[in-house]
Amino acid sequence: MLSGLLLILVLLPLIGVTVNSAFQHQITQSINNQLRAYVYSVLAVTEVKDDKVVMPNYLLENQFNVIGSGLYALITSNNELVWHSESFFGLDLPATSSTNLALPTPVMGQGSLTQVRFDDLAGNGDNNHVVYSFSVSFETNEKPLAITVHIVKDDADYQKQISEFNTTLWTWLIVLMIVLALVQGVWLFWTLKPLNQFTKELALVDKGQQTRLNQDYPNELNAVAKQLNVLLNTEQQQRQRYRNALADLAHSLKTPLAVLQSQTELSEESKEQATNINNIISYQLNKAKSSANQAWHLGISIDDVASKLIRTLAKIYQDSHVDIDYQAAPKLMFKGEEADLHEMLGNLLDNACKAAKSQVCLSVVQTDSVLSFIIEDDGQGLTEQQRQNIFERGMRADTYHQGHGIGLAIVQDLVKTYQGELVVSQSESYGGAKFTLTFAS
Structure with a gap:
C-alpha cells in the first residue's frame, strides 16, 4: 500500500x-x-x-x-x-x-x-x-x-x-490523487483481506485456540491452507500414535517387573533394583510424552492450570497458614502440554510452600518474545552452593531445608525439553528463594 x-x-x-x-x-x-x-x-x-x-x-x-x-x-x-x-x-x-x-x-x-x-x-x-x-x-x-x-x-x-491553467491542472490532479489513493486503498484492502485472515488464523493456531485453518480462501491460498491442515492433522495423529505406543510400552514393561517384584525368593537388593528400574521407566516415559516443540501449534490457558494448583496447595497447606499470591494477565497461553506445565509449576509451588514462612508468590509475565514464570517465597532462601547442587539427581530436600529440591531434576529436564531456562536466585521482594522459568513465546 x-x-x-x-x-x-x-x-x-x-x-x-x-x-x-x-x-x-x-x-x-x-x-x-x-x-x-x-x-x-x-x-x-x-x-x-x-x-x-x-x-x-x-x-x-x-x-x-x-x-x-x-x-x-x-x-x-x-x-x-x-x-x-x-x-x-x-x-x-x-x-x-x-x-x-x-x-x-x-x-x-x-x-x-x-x-x-x-x-x-x-x-x-x-x-x-x-x-x-x-x-x-x-x-x-x-x-x-x-x-x-x-x-x-x-x-x-x-x-x-497560465495561472488559470495551473490552478485547474493542480486542482484536478490533487482530486485525482485523493481518488486514486482511496480507490487503491479499498482495492488493496479487499485484495489482501484473505492474507490478513490467513495470518490471523495462523496466529490462532499458534496460540492453540484452533487446530486447523477453517476459512475459505481464494485459489492462490487455498492450496497452501489445505497443505497446512494436512500437516497439522498428520502431526496430531503421529503424536497420538506415539503416546499410544508409549502407553503400550509402559504396560508391557511394568507387568513383568511387577511379577519379578512379587517373587519371594528375590533378595532385597534385587527388589530394590527392580523398583529403581520401574521408577526409571516411569520417569523416562513421562519425559518422552512431553510434546515440547512437536506441539508448536498447541496452547493451554496458564490461568486454568495455575488456579487449580493454587486451590489445591491452599487446602494442603492450610494448617501452615501459607498465603499464595497469584499475579498474571488474563488469557496468557503456554505452548505445550497441560501435564508438563502442571508438573513444572506444581513442583516449584509445592517446594515454595514447604520452604515459606507465610508468603508465596507466583507471577506470570508476557513480553513480545518471552514468557516468564516467577515463583518466590519468604523462606530462608538458598546458599550459592545449594543453588549449584539443587538440580542434581538424588538431591533430597532435607539435606538443606524442608522443601526445595523434590522433583527439581524433573522440572529442569522439562524446561530443557521446551528449550527454556530455569534460574535460581534470591528474592528481593520476599527474601527467600526465587525460581524463574523463561520460555520463548
Missing part, C-alpha cells in the same frame, strides 16, 4: 509538471508567432527616405492606434528610438543607462522574444511586457540603414491563462 501510494504521489506530480511545462512552452510559441506576425505587418508599411524611417499615421492593427492599449510598435536604430506607434504615447522606454535602451537588438534577419518592464501611463513600474524584436536592413542611396522593429505586448493575459 505504501509503494502504491508513493507511486501516485510521485507519478501524478511529474505528469503535472510535464503538462504545465508543455503548456507554458505552447503559450510562448503562440506569443512568438503572434508578435512575429505583427512585425511583418509593420514592416509591410515601413519606408525609408533620406535615411529616415517613414511610417503612416495609422496602422492596420487598430490596437497600435489606441493609447495604452497594451500593444505597442517601436522602431530603433543604433539603439535610439526613431518611431513608435500611437498606443505607446505616454510610456517610458526601459533603459540600462541614459544612452542605452533595454531593448534587444538581435542578429540581422533574426528575431528574439524577451521580457521587459517599464512604467505605464499611471507611473507604475511593475508592468511586465513581452517584446519580440526583429532586425532588418534597408538599402539607401548612401549606405544600408539597419533598424530593429519591436512589438511590445502586455503579458497580463498570458500570465492569467
